Amino acid sequence: MIEHISILLLITPLLAAIVVSIVNTLSKTKIIQKIITAISLVLPFFYLSIIFQRISTESISYNVGGWEEPFGITLIIDELSFILLLISSILVFVTFIYSLQNIKQDTEKFYFFFLLLTTALNGIFLSGDLFNIYIFFDLTIISSFILITFGDKKYALKGSIKYLILGTLASLFLLLGIGFVYAETGVLNLEYVQHRISLIDVQTQIVIFVFFLAAVGIKAAIIPFHTWLVDAHSTAPVPISALLSGIIVKSGVYVFIRISSFEFTLPRMNEVIIMLGAITAVGGVIGALMQWDIKRITANHTISQIGFIIVGIGTGSTIGFAGGIYHIVNHAFFKALLFLCAGALIYKTGSKDIREYRIGWTMPITFIVYVIGILSISGITPFNGSVSKKLIETAIHSYPGISIMLLFASVGTVASFSKILYYAFFKHKSVNTNGNDGKKVPFTMLVSMIILAVFCLALGIIPQLWLDGLILPASYLLGDVNLIQQVSFIEPLSILKEWIIVGGGLVLLFLIIRFSTMVDSLRTKISKIPVNQSILFMIITLIIISIIFNYL
């Protein structure tokens, strides 16, 4: 039994998806489908708890069909994949609770694709060879772009077709990179590729790295590959937005971590990755500062936080990997929380524009959990964002320019979220009377928000909870072991720095409100760029990166 756990993680949601669609043809009672979905989403926690006892001693590998590696399909669970499997299981379950009240029509189709998406996510984190990663990579794109169309009808279609075009392009780039790897090394198994890649000549390594970068860049929304993200995230139904930001984008980051742990011998690879990450962090924040739509603000911050993660991974040191991986976990929780709270605000007021919110003090629970989410994303000390941001800052102390860019990103984060708080809760004390006032946020939605808020607090107050058992072992496997540093999480000086950032954010917010007409005209200009031109920008960036590797 215990050796088949890896494959059960894939089979359970896939089987449940098929059963849900069969049950739907037999009877129209929705409750059976919900129970089946719930059971298949709870079972992975049992599997993971069994695995957890063995993961500390060795990584678990399973050869599908009994074929030996490197020829067969191998499923591997090490610490890194365990972390991502765990947060994906938690997030999928929480968003399922939220969707019980939020998704009203076509529930049977919704649950089918929801479970398919779960399968695909587990598959990416489990697979031990490159081609399997491609298959599940594409399966996440297929299932999530159908789930996006469940959102606000007309614009969701536009967002989902953009996602489909760019996503398919991403998987083609990934496949091309895999082709070059196979041509040069003759294996696809990650472990074998990792060591053999340094034997390839540098020109081919550049080609392979650039193709992989294009693929994961599109999936993980690294600027300038990010153009699909804001449209898709802001038009999707709220639980799917939370999942997209929380874990689907992270699956791209996970593949990026795996690829950057290959032993590429490229010059200046770390600097290029750090630079891309810093541009992403700043660009996402600038995008968010220009928006008035609550979901678009939150979606732009996904880009920015991915930038922080990429900077951490790009350093290549153990502390940077630990910061990056811990920020993946933290971002999954607080970004899902922020999206679910945004969903509750939209449910209550029926609008996405924050200038139309006149909520006042009528939603105390939502207000409290929303503030917890905002303090987490801003990196204020007792909350979880601060821990991982501090790790990343320690890792990049030798690049002062990058530190300043990340500091600006933090200031912008505070500014754009205090904009939401100011307009939604503080500006109008009187309650909006012409909206859906009698509507109360359903209990299931509140429960899922509170669960995520508790995670945000727990991971911030007790950082050792995950850091010692899971994240540090994972980063020892990936990073340079010589670069271990000591980080203390609670110091008065850094707390002072955080509150200076908050002050700077409020000043920036004041400036933005002052010059809002200029900002609006800039936003309409940027939003008119079609998908073709964004792809052209991507290709140009890829060419520039390969020139940097070649000649500098």
Added chain:
Amino acid sequence: MINGITIGLVLFLIGLYGIITNKNLIKIIMSLGISSNGIILFFNSLGYVQGGLPPILTESSVNFVDPVPQALMLTMIVINLCDTALALAIIVWIYKKFGTVNIEEMT
């Protein structure tokens, strides 16, 4: 110089050019199809062996064509078909809602 690998890569680039220049969604999907066909050609040429036999286990010879890229491409063709079919379904839906398939006129 002219072999399956180069022609596959050229086909991929032609498809990429099509994606960048076309405004029509159906033509973009067609260009994606050309790109993926280029990749299929590229992969299958990787496993090609001059004068090689089909990879079926016999006692006579050891000069086999590499079967792994062919197996990978069978999987990829299925996935790609799924992608294309779903994209076309969404485009039909878009045409019903927006009345156009031009990406610049969709507002």
